[in-house]
Structure formats: structure tokens, C-alpha cells
Amino acid sequence: MNSDKVTKTILLLSSFVILLIAGGMIYSLVEGSVSAVKSFGFKFIWSNTWNPTSGQEDYGALPFIAGTIVTSVAALIISLPLSFSASLFLGEYFRGTKVAAVIGTMVDLLAGIPSIVYGLWGFYVLRPFLIDLGLPNQGFGIFTASLILAIMIIPYATSLSNEIISMVPNELKEAAYSLGATRLEVIFNVTVPSARSGIIASYILSFGRALGETMAVTMLIGNANRIPESFFGTGNTMASVIANQFGEADGLKLSSLIAIGLLLFLITGIINAIGKLIIKKMA
Amino acid sequence: MTKMSENTVNIKDPVLSIRNLSVSYEKGRYAVKDVSVDIKRNAVTAIMGPSGCGKSTLLRAINRMHELYENIETEGKLILNGKDITDMPTIQLRRMAGMVFQRPNPFPTMSIYDNVIAGYKLNGMRLKRKERDDIVERSLRDVTLWEEVKDSLHKKGTFLSGGQQQRLCIARALAFDPEVILLDEPTSALDPVATAKVEDLLVKLKEQYSIIMVTHNMAQAARISDYSMFMYLGELVEYDKTKNMFTKPRDRRTEEYLTGKFG
Amino acid sequence: MEVATQIKNTNLRRRSIKDKSVKILVVVLSLITISPIVLIIYELIAKGYRQLSLDFIIKTPPDTFEAMTALNNGEIIPGGIVNGITGTLIMVIMASIIAIPVGVVTGIYLYENPGKTLANITRNISDILQGIPSIVLGLIAYIWIVKPITNGYSALAGSVSLAIMMLPMIIRSTEETLKMIPQSIKEAALALGVPYYKVILKVLIPTGFSGLLTGILLGISRILGETAPLMLTALGSSMINLDITKPTSAVPLMIWEFYNDPNMVDLIWSSSLLLMIMVLGLNLVSKRIAARTK
Numbered sequence: 025m026n027s028d029k030v031t032k033t034i035l036l037l038s039s040f041v042i043l044l045i046a047g048g049m050i051y052s053l054v055e056g057s058v059s060a061v062k063s064f065g066f067k068f069i070w071s072n073t074w075n076p077t078s079g080q081e082d083y084g085a086l087p088f089i090a091g092t093i094v095t096s097v098a099a100l101i102i103s104l105p106l107s108f109s110a111s112l113f114l115g116e117y118f119r120g121t122k123v124a125a126v127i128g129t130m131v132d133l134l135a136g137i138p139s140i141v142y143g144l145w146g147f148y149v150l151r152p153f154l155i156d157l158g159l160p161n162q163g164f165g166i167f168t169a170s171l172i173l174a175i176m177i178i179p180y181a182t183s184l185s186n187e188i189i190s191m192v193p194n195e196l197k198e199a200a201y202s203l204g205a206t207r208l209e210v211i212f213n214v215t216v217p218s219a220r221s222g223i224i225a226s227y228i229l230s231f232g233r234a235l236g237e238t239m240a241v242t243m244l245i246g247n248a249n250r251i252p253e254s255f256f257g258t259g260n261t262m263a264s265v266i267a268n269q270f271g272e273a274d275g276l277k278l279s280s281l282i283a284i285g286l287l288l289f290l291i292t293g294i295i296n297a298i299g300k301l302i303i304k305k306m307a
Numbered sequence: 308m309t310k311m312s313e314n315t316v317n318i319k320d321p322v323l324s325i326r327n328l329s330v331s332y333e334k335g336r337y338a339v340k341d342v343s344v345d346i347k348r349n350a351v352t353a354i355m356g357p358s359g360c361g362k363s364t365l366l367r368a369i370n371r372m373h374e375l376y377e378n379i380e381t382e383g384k385l386i387l388n389g390k391d392i393t394d395m396p397t398i399q400l401r402r403m404a405g406m407v408f409q410r411p412n413p414f415p416t417m418s419i420y421d422n423v424i425a426g427y428k429l430n431g432m433r434l435k436r437k438e439r440d441d442i443v444e445r446s447l448r449d450v451t452l453w454e455e456v457k458d459s460l461h462k463k464g465t466f467l468s469g470g471q472q473q474r475l476c477i478a479r480a481l482a483f484d485p486e487v488i489l490l491d492e493p494t495s496a497l498d499p500v501a502t503a504k505v506e507d508l509l510v511k512l513k514e515q516y517s518i519i520m521v522t523h524n525m526a527q528a529a530r531i532s533d534y535s536m537f538m539y540l541g542e543l544v545e546y547d548k549t550k551n552m553f554t555k556p557r558d559r560r561t562e563e564y565l566t567g568k569f570g
Numbered sequence: 571m572e573v574a575t576q577i578k579n580t581n582l583r584r585r586s587i588k589d590k591s592v593k594i595l596v597v598v599l600s601l602i603t604i605s606p607i608v609l610i611i612y613e614l615i616a617k618g619y620r621q622l623s624l625d626f627i628i629k630t631p632p633d634t635f636e637a638m639t640a641l642n643n644g645e646i647i648p649g650g651i652v653n654g655i656t657g658t659l660i661m662v663i664m665a666s667i668i669a670i671p672v673g674v675v676t677g678i679y680l681y682e683n684p685g686k687t688l689a690n691i692t693r694n695i696s697d698i699l700q701g702i703p704s705i706v707l708g709l710i711a712y713i714w715i716v717k718p719i720t721n722g723y724s725a726l727a728g729s730v731s732l733a734i735m736m737l738p739m740i741i742r743s744t745e746e747t748l749k750m751i752p753q754s755i756k757e758a759a760l761a762l763g764v765p766y767y768k769v770i771l772k773v774l775i776p777t778g779f780s781g782l783l784t785g786i787l788l789g790i791s792r793i794l795g796e797t798a799p800l801m802l803t804a805l806g807s808s809m810i811n812l813d814i815t816k817p818t819s820a821v822p823l824m825i826w827e828f829y830n831d832p833n834m835v836d837l838i839w840s841s842s843l844l845l846m847i848m849v850l851g852l853n854l855v856s857k858r859i860a861a862r863t864k
Contacts, residue, residue: 031767035679039692041672042741045734046695052713053706109599117596130604136853137610138795140822141842144829145610175606182603206589229701236703238798243829263705267798285709289702296701300694372761401763408761412754416776426762429772476758483762 053289056282063276068283074249076269076277083280085262085287087251092261092288094166094252095241096234099173100227106174107181107230111223114182115189116211128186135179143243146172151244164246165258172240177230184226185219188306192218221306228299235292238263262288314557315546316534321345322517323369323487328383330364330373338364340541342383346487346534351509351518353532353549355525357569361541362521366489369519370404371397388486402426405480409492411472413464413479420460422475423447426483446478449515450508470501474508481516488512490520494527506531525565529553537561614843621840626650630809631824637833647834651841653810654824657725660812661804661820662790664729669736670786677744678770693745700738707731708799716803725811725818728804732796736789743785747778780859787856791849797822821845 060068060083071084110131118124150172151163159167192215200210216223246258247268260268262284273281323346330339339361346352354362367373368381374397384393392400413422423443427434434442443460447453452474456467464475473493480488490509494502509518510531522528528535528549535549537560545552545561556562563569629650632640640647676692683689711731720726755777759769775782800806805817806827825841828834 028766031765031770035675035682036688038672038675039679039688042676042692042696042699042737045737046699048714049702049706049710052710056709056713106599106603109596110603112596113600117593127600127604130607132853133850134604134607136791136849137607138797138822138845138849140795140797140825141610141614141846144825144838144842145606145613147829149609149613178603206585208589208592209585232701236701236705238703238705239826263703263798266705266709267801270802282709282713285706289706292701292703292706293698296698297694300697370761372757375757375760398763398765401761406758406761408754408757410752410754412752412758414755414758414773414777416773416779425759426764429759429762429764429768431768479758479762 049289053282053286057279057286059276059279060283064280068280069287072251074265081276083277085280085284087249088260088262088265088284089287090251091166091245091259091265092235092263092291094255094259095170095173095245095261096231098166098170098255099177099234100231102170102174103178103181103230104227107178107185108223110178110182111185111189112211115186116215117207119190128183131179131182134175135183137176139176139237139239140243142172142176143240146240146244160256161246161258164244165256166245166252167256169241169245169261172244173234173237176237176240177234180233181226181230184229185223188219188222188226189215191222221302225299225302225306228295228302232292232295232299235295236263236288238267242267314544315344316548318345318347318534320348322348322388323519324384324386325365325369326384326386328365328368328385329381330361330368331380332376333378337541339368342538342543344536344543344546346517346519348517349513349515350533351513351520351531352534352536353528354519354521354536354538355523355528355564356538356544357564358523359540360538362536362538363491365538366491366519366521369487369489370401370406372406398430402430402483403486405477405483405485405488407473407476407480407488407490407493410496411469411476413467413472413475415463415465417464418461419456419464419467419475422464423478423482425479442482446481449481449512450474450478451504451511452478468501469497470504473497473501473505477505477508477512481512485516487517487519490518492521492523495523502527537564539564611846614839614846617836618839618841618843621646621837622843626840626844627655628652631828631834631837633808634831634833637831637837641833641836647836651819651821651824651837651844653807653819654821654841655844656810656812657804657807657819657823658794658821660814660818661725661729661732661800662793664725664814665732665736665793666786666790668729668733669740669789673737673740674744674775674782677741678748678774680741680745681748693741696738696741699734700742703798704731704735704796705798705802707734708802710734711799711803720815722815723803723805723817725804725814725816728800728818728820729814731799731803732793735793735796735799739789739792740785743788744778744782747781747785748774750781751777780862784856784860787852787859791852791856794849794852795822795845797826801826821848 064071064083068085070086072086073082073084074087075082114124114128146168151168154168155163196214196218197210200214205213241261242264245260245264247260248258249260249265252259266281266285270281326343328339328342329337331337342365354366356362364373369385373379384391386392387403414425417425420443421428423446424439444453447456452471455471464472467475494505497505506527512518520532532549535547535552536543537545537552539560545556545558552561553565556565627650630653631651632647632649637647680689680693708731711727715727715730716723751774756769756774759773800820800823804820804823806819806823807817811818821841822845825838825845828837828841
């Protein structure tokens with residue numbers, strides 16, 4: 025039928041749009057990075073300088089790669105006990121109760137807060153609190169940024185893990201209970217092992233989110249274009265340096281920022297792909 | 308004229324003639340193998356057989372619903388009321404055959420009224436208000452639903468019981484005044500009371516329409532069908548007046564099926 | 571026998587204590603986990619509600635001197651963020667116009683062709699795209715629109731970056747929604763001789779409408795709060811701007827500007843409060859719609 029063929033063709037073409045966008049993105053990022061790569065070669069990735077002075081321009085991505093990885097890993101570690109507890113709370117201990125519904129909604133709300141609002145809160149509330157605790161550098165730095173990142177990724181890890189934990193079949197748990205196991209023992213000997221790959225996948229995906237967070241990190245990390253001297257020192261991440269240095273960036277500087285963007289694209293793409301693969305293997 | 312399948316009876320003035328119909332999913336794997344049969348006008352014809360015998364595929368091949376799946380190849384001829392429909396455009400063909408499915412499926416966003424004339428509405432065929440009202444009333448009366456729903460025609464169809472929904476779906480299929488009505492296990496999702504109502508309805512409808520019904524319920528076939536086809540592994544094994552086939556099956560396989568030797 | 575029972579009893583007690591204390595730990599940690607939302611909302615309301623008024627929504631922001639004067643006099647800073655609100659509205663609408671048709675149609679394609687290789691590749695790429703940081707999308711929109719097309723920062727570029735963000739979300743929610751419609755509904759429509767495109771337009775989409783709407787609303791609530799990509803594309807403006815080829819403001823951008831100006835800092839709370847109301851409002855609405863379909 026003619027109209028059916030037309031319909032099928034239109035559907036097919038639309039799926040190409042997404043493929044074109046993805047391809048176009050890679051192409052544009054690569055093309056934009058060419059100038060930086062030409063000037064610095066691959067040592068761009070491990071070079072420590074960031075010098076915008078004209079005539080002596082030299083850019084390297086290492087401080088930002090380091091900043092991104094350290095903050096994201098730290099955020100993951102900090103968030104782990106919290107989000108794991110919350111997912112146990114929602115998926116096991118209080119599953120199906122009104123309390124869980126309320127807490128679950130609040131966790132969802134956490135996910136809805138825009139990055140810039142987290143940044144503001146971190147700047148005006150968290151930071152003074154940390155300064156009181158004795159933090160140096162006016163409370164800016166890797167630690168503060170990691171802390172706020174941890175709060176931001178908790179809802180993702182929690183809701184994903186929660187779903188997966190809820191899917192563990194009741195029969196398995198009942199078998200363990202009937203053998204006289206306590207709640208705790210059932211959780212750690214039956215539920216969690218059953219849901220293990222899903223839980224891991226959810227943390228990988230939330231790690232992926234932490235890698236790309238921009239605004240909150242920008243406002244708390246101190247905007248220093250070098251590798252931080254300590255965990256409480258200031259620095260920058262790939263995302264935050266692009267945000268911070270973009271205004272009026274041109275030529276080589278712009279190309280370097282785009283190159284960093286390309287790196288960020290690749291890293292988050294790969295991490296997300298790994299997370300999704302694990303989830304797929306589970307299903 | 309090609310040879311008819313063995314163990315079939317001759318029908319005078321059939322409403323539908325199927326000749327050498329074969330349907331394959333992949334090269335060499337046939338769901339329906341070389342079936343030739345004439346369907347009697349104004350009668351209920353049952354298609355029976357164990358799971359996987361090809362009865363649903365055969366039914367769906369009549370209005371080409373089986374083409375929803377890719378890689379299907381169909382060979383053979385179909386003649387409806389003397390007209391060769393093998394190459395007729397699918398959309399046109401489907402308006403000549405009404406289909407009712409296993410699960411009652413009224414369109415959830417439409418009212419009962421709109422569901423009955425959905426065939427017209429969805430095809431963009433405009434009718435005058437009086438024509439529409441007439442078609443709706445006629446179809447609903449034909450399925451004995453009119454009295455039950457005439458005051459709630461604007462309500463959505465989903466609040467009806469399962470049996471009523473299925474009768475609504477039959478009314479929807481009747482609204483086009485089709486040449487044949489195709490039913491794919493129409494009562495297997497219904498409770499016994501609703502099933503009885505639908506069966507009575509089909510017996511009544513055969514005065515006006517010709518009915519082809521796939522069923523896995525032998526008792527149902529015995530109850531309401533005039534003619535029966537028994538299929539096995541894609542082939543038409545036997546076709547006869549139901550009474551004859553059930554009392555004196557000609558083929559060993561038919562007998563074994565009817566006595567429950569295999570499902 | 572005695573000894574065994576004794577051991578069993580102490581063992582039991584120990585396990586029971588462990589069990590109870592872990593449960594308490596879980597509850598405590600969970601409460602800590604949700605505490606930020608309480609603290610943040612409290613902060614926004616406490617510091618921001620005073621500034622909220624009709625003026626706030628219909629006036630443009632003051633310049634930095636007016637703000638300084640008001641601060642010195644202990645008054646509420648005058649003005650509002652109407653340019654941000656209109657900018658956000660314009661860019662969100664444009665992003666929706668770009669992303670919704672493409673997203674829904676692609677979602678339909680994926681639903682109709684579940685096993686095909688191309689569909690799988692498309693779905694995977696869409697999922698991966700969903701995880702790309704928004705600032706990278708801003709870079710892309712800068713390269714694609716700001717430089718070559720609008721010759722400068724523009725609402726168009728901002729919309730494109732937001733559209734690319736929304737697209738994977740809409741694709742996914744469309745496919746999931748359609749998958750939940752019973753197959754027989756589609757078959758019934760086809761059996762009535764309805765051409766394929768009409769089945770899509772008149773049966774599938776209306777039946778799945780609330781699911782599609784939920785996906786769209788959630789997508790919008792997500793892009794409402796985005797700042798980073800807009801910094802690279804729309805830049806911001808102190809006035810209402812209806813020309814999509816020119817720099818435009820947005821609520822998050824204005825929050826950023828206020829944050830960077832010591833005199834305007836007090837405005838960040840009311841702006842954030844407004845932003846949160848919009849985001850949470852949309853979230854609530856879409857959850858209501860989703861719940862109603864169940």
C-alpha cells in the first residue's frame with residue numbers, strides 16, 4: 025500500500041536524525057580540536073600548563089582530567105553508604121509503606137533540583153559550615169565540590185538500585201527467612217548478591233552523571249587551573265573549566281576547550297555504555 | 308481447477324474459495340501448506356487443530372493480517388464471492404472481511420458509539436448523522452447489545468464487561484457489512500456465561516453473514532459450527548460437515564485429535 | 571545439649587542486635603540522605619519569598635547601582651526577571667518544537683521495529699546521548715549555530731542545545747508508552763482496513779497520549795533548570811528579547827548573573843525559588859498524569 029510505504033520511510037528517516045546528530049557531534053568536536061592537537065599533539069592530555077597569555081599560549085588538560093576523576097570518584101565514595109541505605113530503606117525495609125512513598129518522593133525531588141541551585145546552596149550554606157569546621161581556601165576546593173556532587177548523584181543511584189532490589193523474587197527471600205535468617209542476613213546473603221550487577225550498574229551510571237556536572241562544581245571548586253595540591257585544595261574539572269574559561273575564548277584557547285569537551289564526551293559516553301551493558305546483561 | 312485437498316467436501320456457491328494457499332515464515336518453513344477449501348455461505352465454519360497447526364495463520368491470511376510480520380511469503384489464490392481478491396489492495400480487502408480477536412479490544416479512547424463506526428471514522432469516511440446513527444443501532448441490535456447500551460453510547464467502551472466488550476467488537480466488525488466475519492478464538496478470554504452469549508450470537512448471525520472461526524475448543528466447534536476444518540502441521544487434513552467429522556472422521560489424525568490423543 | 575542451646579542463644583542475640591542496629595543505621599543514613607532537599611527548600615523559601623511579587627515576574631532587573639542603593643537603604647531590590655522568564659519560555663518552546671516531533675516519530679519507529687539492527691543502534695545511541703553532559707551540548711550548539719548561523723549568541727543556539735537534551739528522553743518515553751498498548755488494539759484498527767499512518771495518528775497516539783505527555787513534561791522540567799549550555803549559546807540579556815537570532819536571557823542565566831554581581835546577590839533566592847516552583851510544578855503535574863493512567 026502506497027501510504028504504508030511512505031509512512032514506513034518517514035519513520036525510518038527519523039531514526040537517522042539521532043544518528044546524524046551523534047555523528048555530527050563527534051565530527052564537530054574533533055574538527056574543533058584539530059588546532060589544539062596540531063599545536064600540542066597528544067601531550068595535551070598529560071600537560072599541566074594552562075597559560076592564556078598571548079604569545080605564550082600553552083594549554084594542557086591534565087589538571088582538569090585529574091579534577092574530574094578525583095571529584096567524581098570521591099562523590100561516588102561519599103554517596104555510596106547514603107544512597108545504598110536509602111535504596112535498602114525504599115526497596116527492602118519499608119517497601120510499599122507510606123513512609124517509603126514520602127521518602128521516595130523526596131529523593132525524586134532531589135533529582136529535580138537544578139545544578140545551579142545546588143551550587144548556590146553549596147556556596148552560601150554548605151561552604152560557611154565547612155569553613156567553621158576548619159576547611160582552608162575559604163571552603164572552596166575538591167572536597168566541597170565532591171560533597172555537593174555526592175548529594176546530586178544520590179537520587180540516581182538510589183532510584184535505580186531501589187528498583188533492582190525490589191525485583192529480587194520473594195521466593196528467594198522467603199526461603200532464607202524460613203531457615204531462620206534475620207532481616208540483615210537475608211539482605212546481605214540473598215537480596216544484594218541477587219541484585220549485585222544491577223546495583224553496580226546503577227553506581228556506574230551515577231558516576232557518569234557526576235563526571236559531567238558543571239554548575240555546582242564550577243561554583244565550589246575554586247577555579248584554579250592546576251592540579252590541586254591536596255584533597256582540600258582548589259582546582260577545576262573538565263566541565264567547569266569549559267564553563268569558566270569559555271567567555272571570549274578564541275583560536276587556540278577555544279580549540280583546547282573543545283578538545284577537553286571531546287574528552288569529556290568520550291569518557292562519559294564510554295562509562296554510560298558500560299553501565300547500560302551491565303544492565304542489559306542482567307535482563 | 309486445481310485439485311482440492313483430500314478429505315474435503317464439495318460446496319456449491321461458496322462465499323470464499325481458497326486455492327493452494329501456502330504461507331511461509333522463512334525459506335522452506337511453512338506455517339500453512341497448500342490449503343484448498345471452499346467456505347459455505349451463511350454458515351459457521353470452524354478451523355480446529357493443535358497449537359502451531361497453522362489455523363490462526365490461515366485465518367489471518369484471508370485478510371492479510373499475517374503480513375504484519377516481515378519475511379512472510381504467501382502463495383495461492385483467494386476468491387471472495389466470485390471475485391479474485393489475491394491482488395486486491397489490502398485496505399480495500401480488509402473492509403470486506405471483519406475480524407474479531409481473542410482479547411476484546413474496543414478502542415480505549417473512543418465511546419461505544421464511536422467504536423462501532425470506528426471503521427468509517429478511522430478511514431476518514433464521512434457519513435451523515437442519520438446514516439451513522441442507523442449503522443450504530445443496526446450493528447448493536449445485531450449483536451444484541453442495543454438494549455443494554457443504548458443509553459450510554461457516549462461512554463467509553465472499557466467499562467463494559469468482557470462479554471459485552473467482545474460483542475461490541477463484533478458490532479464494530481459488522482458495521483462495514485462485510486462478506487465474511489473472521490473470528491480468532493473469540494471466546495477463550497471470556498467466562499462461560501459470556502461465552503454462551505457470544506456463541507448464540509454467532510449462530511444467529513449466520514443467517515446474514517458467513518462466519519469463519521478459529522477455535523481450540525472442540526466442544527464449541529461441535530456446538531455451533533456447521534462445517535469444520537481440521538489442520539495439522541500446516542496442512543488441511545480434513546474438511547466436512549461438523550456432524551460427519553465428529554462422528555466418522557476420515558483421517559486417523561482427525562480421530563486422534565478429537566479423542567484427545569494430542570492437544 | 572545445654573551448651574549447644576546456650577551457644578545458639580548468644581549467637582541469636584548477637585545476630586539480633588546486629589540486625590536491629592543495622593536497621594537503625596539504614597534509617598539514620600536515609601534521613602541524612604534526604605536532608606539536603608529539606609534544607610535547600612527551606613533556604614529558598616526563607617530567603618526568597620520576600621522578593622516574590624507580581625513585579626518580580628513582570629519587570630526587568632535593576633542595574634547594579636539601583637540595587638546598591640536599595641541595599642544601602644535596607645529596601646528590597648526593585649525589579650524582576652521577566653526577561654529571564656520570557657527567554658526561558660521562548661527557548662523551551664522552540665526546543666520542544668524541534669525535539670517533540672522528531673522524538674515521537676523516532677520512538678514510533680523503534681516501537682514498530684523492535685528487533686531490527688538499525689533500531690537497536692538508534693536506541694543505544696539515543697541512550698548514550700542522554701548521558702552526555704549538557705555543557706558539551708552547549709559546545710556543539712555553539713559550533714553549529716552561534717558561529718555559522720546566527721553569527722553570535724542567540725536563543726536559537728540555546729534552543730538547539732536544549733532540544734538535543736530533550737530528544738533522547740522523548741524517544742525513550744514514546745517507545746515505552748507505545749509498548750504498553752496491547753497489540754490487539756493496533757491489530758483491530760488494521761483489520762478495519764485503516765492505513766498504517768492513520769492507525770498511528772488516530773489510535774496509537776491518542777491511546778498513549780498521557781504517557782507521551784508525561785515524557786514531554788518531564789523532559790521540559792529537566793531543561794528548565796539548565797544553565798551551562800545556555801552560557802555558551804544564549805549568553806543572556808538585560809532586556810526582553812524576542813529575536814531568536816540575538817542573545818537571550820533565561821531564568822538560570824539570570825541567577826548566574828545575580829550571583830556574580832555583589833549588589834544583586836539577594837535576588838538569587840527569589841529567582842531560584844521561582845525556578846524551583848516551575849520545575850517541581852511540572853514534575854508534580856506529570857506524575858499526576860502518569861498516575862491517572864495506571
